[in-house]
Amino acid sequence: MNERLTKIVRDLIAAAGKVLAENNVTREEYRQGVHYLAKVQADKELPLLIDVFLEHLVIKAEDHRGHNSAQAIEGPYFIEEVPWVESALKTAPGDEGEPLIVRGTVKEPDGATVKDATVFVWHSTPDGAYGGIHEGIPSEFYRGRLKTGADGKFEIATTLPVPYTIPDKGPVGALITMMGHHTWRPAHVHFKVRKDGFREFTTQAYFEGGKYVDDDVAGGIVDALIFPIQQEGKNKVLNVDFVLDPKTS
Numbered sequence: 001m002n003e004r005l006t007k008i009v010r011d012l013i014a015a016a017g018k019v020l021a022e023n024n025v026t027r028e029e030y031r032q033g034v035h036y037l038a039k040v041q042a043d044k045e046l047p048l049l050i051d052v053f054l055e056h057l058v059i060k061a062e063d064h065r066g067h068n069s070a071q072a073i074e075g076p077y078f079i080e081e082v083p084w085v086e087s088a089l090k091t092a093p094g095d096e097g098e099p100l101i102v103r104g105t106v107k108e109p110d111g112a113t114v115k116d117a118t119v120f121v122w123h124s125t126p127d128g129a130y131g132g133i134h135e136g137i138p139s140e141f142y143r144g145r146l147k148t149g150a151d152g153k154f155e156i157a158t159t160l161p162v163p164y165t166i167p168d169k170g171p172v173g174a175l176i177t178m179m180g181h182h183t184w185r186p187a188h189v190h191f192k193v194r195k196d197g198f199r200e201f202t203t204q205a206y207f208e209g210g211k212y213v214d215d216d217v218a219g220g221i222v223d224a225l226i227f228p229i230q231q232e233g234k235n236k237v238l239n240v241d242f243v244l245d246p247k248t249s
């Protein structure tokens, strides 16, 4: 018997039972819920449904246990095999988005910098799509990986991402609309950092004052993930610091 699995499933069922009782949920409503989930499954939106409503809670729980800086949801658009990049992400021809420089430092909890960490960076096109995911955008566009230098720093040039809507034509979009919410996420840059001896670190950076930054459909934003944008000449600059959690086992 898997004791951990058993406890988690039992606790989930108990929590669901509490919600059903408190809201006087009827058999008919329960049956509607089952039909809805069957439709979500048939439309291949089950991962979307669970990620939108629950992933941020898993991350919150993990952050609470560790010593890392704030993490964020990974979302469905991470790609493992992306080009190593030197100074800039590849952007689409004709991209007239504002030039953005992303600068970061990777650290240990005691402040020591982490050299030679692998940093994956990815974000949307100026149309809110993702390279290698959406039609017509090659996977090497708006994504890449690079290493931190001896000082734990990395820097990459790209263009400013924009807010985008999660898939909104299927049952998940319908549910969110029925709940009176929109399906938009604020503009953001995704990061994933890997280094031997540390737990993999996945986060996003949002822009201070950005549209939807206080009203994300995925509930994925905490204050520590909202960064001011600085202006340096013609470039916007995003400065981020990431703290990795040492692996304990």
Ligand SMILES: [Fe+2]
Binding pocket: 075, 077, 123, 124, 188, 190
């Ligand atoms: Fe995203």
